[in-house]
Amino acid sequence: MGTGKRGLLMAAVTVVCAMTVLAAPGTAFAAPTPTPSGSATPDASPSPTPPPNKDLEKVRARLDRLYHDAAVATDAYNAAEEKTKKQSARIAALTKKITEGQEKLERLRNQAGASARAQYRNGGLPPTAQFLLSDDPQRFVDGAGTVLNGQRATNKLLGELTRTQQDLRDYADDASAQWKKLEVHRKAKAAAKKRIKRQISEAELLEDRLEEKEKERLAQLEADAADKAQTEWLDTGVLSDIRTKASKQGREAVEFATAQFGKPYVWGAEGPDSFDCSGLTSQAWADAGRPIPRTSQEQWKQLEHVDIEDMRPGDLIIYFDDASHVAMYAGDGRIIHAPRPGRTVTVAGAGTMPILGVVRPDA
Structure with missing residues (x-):
């Protein structure tokens, strides 16, 4: 076997091994077999084909x-x-x-x-x-x-x-x-x-195994999914029925939450430098003079429920069937929340996650 062919074969084996590692349990990547070009030189290594969107969708779902x-x-x-x-x-x-x-x-x-x-x-x-x-x-x-x-x-x-x-x-x-x-x-x-x-x-x-371009594509997929969910929620006409203005304490709670923009999510944290989702909402309402339960599940259980059509800025939107996430409604179909580890306190669409219901701390 010539020197050029041996070099080409070693490059192909290297890529296959790398993709095999990426396809280990817990990931959802494909391991495409590289096809060497006839013009390749002994020093050239073929680039692996990036996973198709359907595989990154599996990664997103897993995350x-x-x-x-x-x-x-x-x-x-x-x-x-x-x-x-x-x-x-x-x-x-x-x-x-x-x-x-x-x-x-x-x-x-x-x-x-x-x-x-x-x-x-x-x-x-x-x-x-x-x-x-x-x-x-x-x-x-x-x-x-x-x-x-x-x-x-x-x-x-x-x-x-x-x-x-x-x-x-x-x-x-x-x-x-x-x-x-x-x-x-x-x-x-x-x-x-x-x-x-x-x-x-x-x-x-799982995220560390992604290449930089794959991370960018994954972020875009997440943004697209959030936009799609928000659009579907808005298309129900829900905002057309929401006319209620914030109470004085509600405005104060929203102002507190807004002032936390950019602070990192840390589980178990309730400020002042970092928050988890219910840490943010509980501290915002405590600052407004109305202490509420610490966890999203207890906020759902103990605070008064209101219809989505009646919600006003400062109300809390509880997400998922198990009430595992909470955000503060800020008006105009938007929420302020601490999303998850690796993210910071930010604004998002109120309909980007499955809504369980709405509660009002100052009912």
Whole structure:
């Protein structure tokens, strides 16, 4: 075999091997066999044929699934984080109550001890015996009311002592239960965190395998799909029915969200330098003076639902059947949202994703 043919064969083998790597599980690339040109020289390596659009569409669909799964896990992480904060606060409050209860118990015990010592000094005799043995019965009668009041005070003291002891037992039991819940929520956070990292790492690896031109074409495919979805949504005539103006708090929430343009999406983040989708919406409404649930799923569950035709700027649009994404309606068919890892807070069409429904924080 001549030198030129050997060089050409080695170049072809190199390209085939490279395309085989790109076609590994988790990708959707074809591995076209390069066809050498008869005019090729020993130093020329044929360029691989870029994957057709249908293969990049598979890549896009795969990325969408991975980032959607990461969003679901992020919501689970955020929910567990919120519960962990509440449990920690509850345990701190119980710890304070236990400390205060122990101090109170010590004071009551000291008072009970003082009462017992006073009774011992009187010989521990009941009031009747003290009356019969007294040298001055009239003086005893005059002090009878004081004795009776003392007995009542002692009984009250013993009752309070018993209640305080029971309270301490209840606080301790409650704290133990809260610790168990806290551990459950911590494990849920750890599991969700692991799922998030796995999904994002797989998506990033898939994107890293693309050539620069393929990334550009993929971005164009994503933009085309978003434009198509937005156009179909607008073609329903939905905007023609939306006339409601934003409330004062709604305008403030939109202004806050707008001020975050360009800040990166980071799962679990709620500002000030980065946000996830529900971190952005919850912080925007908190800034407007109306705290709302932290996660998109809880925002969907707890906030008042409104018809799309009645939505106004500042309302939140919940996306996907599992309520895994949320955005803020900004008016004119647009939303402000933190899309996904690798993207920044931006404006998009309200109809670019499947809408589950609309909720209003300041209903």
